[in-house]
């Protein structure tokens with residue numbers, strides 16, 4: 718196994734800023750004292766293992782999974798796919814990816830979401846899958862609608878899908894969001910703006926992928942995900958696996 722070994726130090730400069738006054742709730746939720754760095758612990762280096770046997774056949778199909786195939790969700794059909802890699806460029810196989818999103822009108826199936834857009838009786842908004850041996854994954858879903866949120870006078874979230882990727886240990890787990898190429902609301906979003914580097918933000922914007930679209934059916938978007946890396950286990954003075 719080459720996926721064992723200690724985690725590489727977290728690169729804080731690549732993380733969104735926790736304090737961002739334009740994102741109002743970050744003012745009260747962000748740490749008021751400087752962060753301390755600590756060595757990772759064995760419980761961070763290890764993590765849960767997930768197997769394909771825990772997945773249902775429609776778990777990665779949000780168009781059909783809420784009704785178990787009885788009826789399809791309303792909206793523009795899209796395929797979201799890509800690879801999970803670590804910082805050293807190695808694929809992360811057999812890792813659990815969970816996603817959640819608003820429906821085509823921009824409404825979540827959540828008790829606290831009271832936006833005017835109606836719920837779709839055939840759309841739940843959650844899905845999951847496990848990467849294959851080369852780190853590939855894919856979801857079929859509908860394009861989520863943009864939605865307004867209480868922040869400044871008139872703020873809207875761009876179309877987005879929330880992602881959780883477990884990696885191979887708790888210390889690798891990543892929570893992030895995917896945006897869609899060409900959405901003008903990305904530039905106006907105070908949450909997206911907490912990412913200071915243009916290139917970092919661009920990595921959250923999935924490009925339209927016509928090659929993997931299907932005519933008269935769906936558009937594809939390609940979203941590759943990079944997790945925190947692990948150092949290869951040293952074995953007899955050379956990296957294991959070489």
Ligand SMILES: [Fe+2]
Pocket residue numbers: 819874877879
């Ligand atoms: Fe959201």
